[in-house]
Amino acid sequence: MPKIIIILWLLSFSLMNHSSALNKFVWRQTDKAVVKKFLVQHCYDCHDTDIQKGELDLESMNFDMSSRDMLYKWSRVHEMIEHGDMPPKKKNRPAAQEKENVLKALARTLQVAYKQVETLME
Ligand code: HEC
Numbered sequence: 733m734p735k736i737i738i739i740l741w742l743l744s745f746s747l748m749n750h751s752s753a754l755n756k757f758v759w760r761q762t763d764k765a766v767v768k769k770f771l772v773q774h775c776y777d778c779h780d781t782d783i784q785k786g787e788l789d790l791e792s793m794n795f796d797m798s799s800r801d802m803l804y805k806w807s808r809v810h811e812m813i814e815h816g817d818m819p820p821k822k823k824n825r826p827a828a829q830e831k832e833n834v835l836k837a838l839a840r841t842l843q844v845a846y847k848q849v850e851t852l853m854e
Contacts, residue, residue, distance in 0.1 A: 734814075736843055740807040757797040757845045763837035764795055770834040774819045774826055797845040806845075810838045 771779075771790055778785040781792050790809070796802045812818035814835055819826070826834070 736839055736846070737807050737811055740803055740842065740846060757848060759795055759797075759841055763841050766833055766837040767841075768795070770813075770826065770830065774823070777823075778819075797841065800849065803842065803845055803849060806838065806842060810835065810842060813838075 775790055777783070779788045779790040781789055788805075793802065793805060797806055809818075813826075813831065816825075
């Protein structure tokens, strides 16, 4: 799993100076539902449009994975959840199964989105 994140990191830098118009990325509905539920329960308290801790507004990101910028942000979200950095320690911990499910859904989605970006770069 972390390999995907590293690739995305590198990709985000290599694309830094390009403004390629990417197709609107479409999520699998089941994955989107899993991720949305998790974010609403564990993240929106601090990262919605009203309260943007760390200047992160997950709500207005609106599940957009159609650009380099967005892929970078979503890969950070995956990373924070995976490492247990977010939600912060003082908050309720997500259940292990819940965490596993959200990471799977995110990783699968990032992987497909990454391929799409890669194809469009060729
Ligand atoms: C209790 C408030 C709170 C909750 C809940 C919370 N965060 Fe955060 N988050 C913060 C604060 C404060 C920062 C900025 C300071 C920091 O990085 O610790 C931050 C920063 C971040 C960043 C930016 C880090 C970076 O440098 O790229 C990401 C990504 C993030 N949070 C993701 C999440 C995700 C995903 C969730 C839900 C699983 C979540 N956060 C839940 C308070 C919160």
